[in-house]
Amino acid sequence: MITQLSATTTSRIVSELLEHSGSSGASRVLTLVIPTDAEGLEEALSAAHGASRDHPCRVVAVVRPPAPGSEESHGQGHEDADAAGHLDAEIRVGHDAGAGETLVLRPWGQAAEHTDTLVVPFLLPDVPVVVWWPTEAPPVPSQDPLGRLGTTRITNTPAQPDPDRALRALAPVSVAGDIDLAWTRITLWRAMVVTTLDAVLRSRGVEGITITGEPENSSVSLMATWLGLRLGVEVRRLDEDGFRGIATITAHTAQGDIVIARHDHERVTITRPGAQPRVVTMARREPITTLNEELRRLTPDLVYHEVLTAFCQEGAHEQS
Numbered sequence: 051m052i053t054q055l056s057a058t059t060t061s062r063i064v065s066e067l068l069e070h071s072g073s074s075g076a077s078r079v080l081t082l083v084i085p086t087d088a089e090g091l092e093e094a095l096s097a098a099h100g101a102s103r104d105h106p107c108r109v110v111a112v113v114r115p116p117a118p119g120s121e122e123s124h125g126q127g128h129e130d131a132d133a134a135g136h137l138d139a140e141i142r143v144g145h146d147a148g149a150g151e152t153l154v155l156r157p158w159g160q161a162a163e164h165t166d167t168l169v170v171p172f173l174l175p176d177v178p179v180v181v182w183w184p185t186e187a188p189p190v191p192s193q194d195p196l197g198r199l200g201t202t203r204i205t206n207t208p209a210q211p212d213p214d215r216a217l218r219a220l221a222p223v224s225v226a227g228d229i230d231l232a233w234t235r236i237t238l239w240r241a242m243v244v245t246t247l248d249a250v251l252r253s254r255g256v257e258g259i260t261i262t263g264e265p266e267n268s269s270v271s272l273m274a275t276w277l278g279l280r281l282g283v284e285v286r287r288l289d290e291d292g293f294r295g296i297a298t299i300t301a302h303t304a305q306g307d308i309v310i311a312r313h314d315h316e317r318v319t320i321t322r323p324g325a326q327p328r329v330v331t332m333a334r335r336e337p338i339t340t341l342n343e344e345l346r347r348l349t350p351d352l353v354y355h356e357v358l359t360a361f362c363q364e365g366a367h368e369q370s
Contacts, residue, residue, distance in 0.1 A: 053141040060171045063139050067151065067172075070143045077106055078150055080345065081174045083181045084111040085165070085196050091154070093337075094184040099148025100338035105345040109152040110172050112196065115162050135159030137168065166195035178202065178348050182341065185209045187216075190223045202348050204341070206231045213268035221362045226350040232268035233354045234340040238332050239273060239296055246310055246320055247301055251281070255303045258284050263296040265289040270296055275361045276353075295334065 053066060082102075086094050091113055098109050140154040153172055157165060173179055181191070181200035188194040191203040207216040207230050217232060250256055259277050263270040270287065273296060278285040290297045298311040306323030313319040315334050321327045 051142070051144050052146050055139045055141070057136045058139055059137065060168060063141065063153065064171055066141055067153065070141055070151070078108050078174050078177060079105055080107045080178045080180055080348070081172070082107045082109045082345070083169055083179060083196055083199065084109065084184060085114065085181070086111060086184055087114045087186075088116065090185050094182075095152065095154075097184070097337035097341050098182075099152070101342040101345055102148035102150050104342055106149040107345075108150050108172065108174055109147070110169055111152065111154045112165050112169060113154060113156045115156070115158050135161035135163070137161050164195070166199060169196060169199060173199065180204065180345065180348070182206075184337070187220065189219070191220070191228055192223070192225045201227060202344070203228050204231065204344050205229070206337075207268040208232050208235065212266055214266040214271050217268040217271065217361070221358050224355065224358055226355070229344055229347075229351055229354060230268070231337075231340045231344070233272050233351070233357070234343050235269045235335045236273045236276075236296070237343065238335065239299070240276065242310055242318065242330070242332060243277070243299060246308065250301065250303055250308065255305070256281055256283055256301050257304065258286065258302040260286045260288060260298075260300040260302070261296065262288040262290045262293075262298045262300075264293050265291065267295060271361065272357055273299075275364060276357045279357060279360055 051070070053070065055063060055066065082098055084094050084098060091111060095109065095111060102109065136158055138156040138158070142152040142154065146152070155165075155168055157168055161168065178201045179199050180202045181196050182204040183191070184206055187205040187207075188197065191197040191205060197203050205220060205228070207213045207220065210216040213232065217230060220228075220230065247256065259281060261270065261274050261277065274285050274287045277299070296312065298309055300310075301308040303323075308323070309319075309321040311319045311321070313329055316331060317329050318332045319327045319329050
């Protein structure tokens with residue numbers, strides 16, 4: 051069920067929310083705050099609602115207002131008001147809200163200048179606050195008004211037009227509690243590399259690595275940096291136009307190449323010297339899966355920050 055409120059106040063929203071949901075969220079394990087625009091709202095909520103089935107939460111989406119005078123400024127749920135700024139809202143419960151309740155806040159005018167004060171009344175007590183930017187992120191997430199509310203801040207550079215550049219901009223300002231879904235997307239790839247190369251790694255038999263994949267892909271960049279750090283060998287990166295994500299990871303050894311290659315959306319193929327290729331299940335990671343993983347963690351990822359530091363150093367070396 052969706053209840054729309056026009057030119058409303060936070061106190062009225064709280065009253066309506068209690069009337070619809072009954073409790074103050076005692077069964078919720080976190081508050082998930084999602085700054086987004088109108089275009090990306092429903093896709094972001096779909097991922098959040100899917101993840102909420104494993105992590106019951108209150109979702110608070112804050113929709114950035116469109117440019118003044120644009121057609122979107124007169125979209126659904128917006129009511130012109132004499133005040134310099136006002137707040138429209140939606141309350142979603144039941145099948146429209148996943149395993150929790152969802153608030154969609156649409157601030158207009160001056161109300162959009164202080165989104166943190168709009169969100170605070172809806173934060174659940176005594177549970178973590180997670181802020182997730184599904185597309186565009188602020189220059190310094192930890193210093194953003196909404197970002198300061200979060201114990202965990204999740205960005206998503208793979209959803210940006212130039213993911214690699216976006217990650218390079220975020221890397222120098224990243225602090226404990228920040229994480230990017232470019233890293234979460236390669237969790238299974240990292241596990242696959244460790245499992246596949248375990249024996250040859252123990253004998254120090256890897257002479258070099260070649261990784262191929264989508265150009266300017268931030269997940270490919272992080273994977274290449276992680277491989278270099280963990281294996282202590284030269285990692286060569288090659289672009290494969292028209293491919294999404296990581297295409298192949300090849301370990302060069304004295305006995306021949308060991309190749310892990312994306313076979314299709316659900317599987318990878320592992321080829322060893324002198325053996326028939328073996329197909330292993332490893333599905334591509336979708337927004338629900340990656341968000342779900344980060345909501346399960348909610349602690350600083352020390353390995354990620356180690357890799358991000360090395361990634362920054364690589365970028366500085368390339369520019370010098």
